[in-house]
Amino acid sequence: MIFESDKTMFEIYREGDFNKKFRVIYFTELDEHNKEAEINHALLGDPIFSGFLRDDMKSQGREIIENLIKEMNESGEAFGENDISERLKLCLSE
Secondary structure (H helix, E strand, O other), X not given: OOOHHHEXXXXXXXXXXXXXXXXXXXXXXXXXXXXXXXHHHXXXXXXEEEEEXXXXXXXXXXXXXXXXXXXXXXXXXXXXXXXXXXXXXXXXXX
């Protein structure tokens, strides 16, 4: 059984300002120093995909997400939810 503390909540989003870069925020890794600013930045953008990474697959999941973001920023186009979930399928928690 996977407990709430055994996963990392994240969201892939596109910035709302002029450069429209794709970014990721890992909500459960924020601390008091950066929490408010990072969440506000994400809220101003357009959500692309959100979910939970299993902690036992977190490093692989982060690597896949970084590659997705790199590809999307290079093409300027967002991947669909099905494409993203397919690439992350082994790393996602329910």
